[in-house]
Amino acid sequence: MKRSTLIALKALTWAACLGPAVLLTYQAITNTLGPDPTANIELTTGYDTLLLLILSLAITPVRKLVPELLWLVKFRRLLGLFAFFYGTVHMLAYVALYAGFDINAMLADIAKRKFITIGAITWLLLLPLAATSTTWAIRKLGGKNWNRLHKLVYVAAICGVIHYWWQVKPGVLAPMNMTIALAVLLAARPALSWWLRRKARTAAA
Numbered sequence: 183m184k185r186s187t188l189i190a191l192k193a194l195t196w197a198a199c200l201g202p203a204v205l206l207t208y209q210a211i212t213n214t215l216g217p218d219p220t221a222n223i224e225l226t227t228g229y230d231t232l233l234l235l236i237l238s239l240a241i242t243p244v245r246k247l248v249p250e251l252l253w254l255v256k257f258r259r260l261l262g263l264f265a266f267f268y269g270t271v272h273m274l275a276y277v278a279l280y281a282g283f284d285i286n287a288m289l290a291d292i293a294k295r296k297f298i299t300i301g302a303i304t305w306l307l308l309l310p311l312a313a314t315s316t317t318w319a320i321r322k323l324g325g326k327n328w329n330r331l332h333k334l335v336y337v338a339a340i341c342g343v344i345h346y347w348w349q350v351k352p353g354v355l356a357p358m359n360m361t362i363a364l365a366v367l368l369a370a371r372p373a374l375s376w377w378l379r380r381k382a383r384t385a386a387a
């Protein structure tokens with residue numbers, strides 16, 4: 183891939199990732215967030231967090247399947263960090279707009295409503311991943327430990343999907359797409375390892 187193409191693709195990715203934040207800010211300034219602005223902010227940021235998380239998880243299997251797409255790896259950290267960004271805006275919007283910065287009300291809500299409990303767990307799982315996303319942290323932790331820690335992203339994605347299911351009304355199937363996407367990605371890991379091992383064995387024979 184040419185350097186200029188990579189730079190253009192990175193710029194496009196930045197624009198696409200910033201899009202929802204810019205739109206929400208514009209809608210907030212112009213008072214066009216709709217009849218329930220708080221829910222609009224919360225639902226948009228929650229959805230985008232999970233979407234970006236799942237997109238970042240898709241990069242490794244795709245590049246393993248298509249070796250020509252190795253350059254995709256350069257986008258994984260960007261997508262992961264934007265997932266954390268939206269997850270943090272989502273969490274802060276809850277703290278400010280739903281709980282009104284009332285710590286006791288928040289703790290009671292976390293204890294009482296299981297979808298809030300798992301949402302908080304999901305955000306807490308993303309925190310160490312974002313904190314160790316720098317090249318310095320990778321060097322400090324060592325590749326093996328870093329890889330082990332970053333497996334947590336799968337746990338976070340599973341918790342995020344459960345949070346989504348527990349948040350919708352019974353019978354609403356909106357979280358199904360994300361659930362199927364995540365299930366495919368989870369199954370792709372062992373399936374691809376097996377396929378690549380078999381390919382290597384056949385090539386060596």
Ligand code: HEM
Binds near residue numbers: 224230273339349
């Ligand atoms: C402290 C952490 C979190 C809290 C308190 C929280 C709270 C909430 C609340 C209150 C809603 C419902 C909004 C409404 O119905 O008006 C919601 C929706 C949602 N949240 Fe979270 N959440 C948290 C973390 C996360 C994280 C880390 C993710 C993703 C990995 C996430 C993904 C979602 C999704 C996908 C929705 C539904 C969006 C939709 O229906 O389109 N949340 N969350």
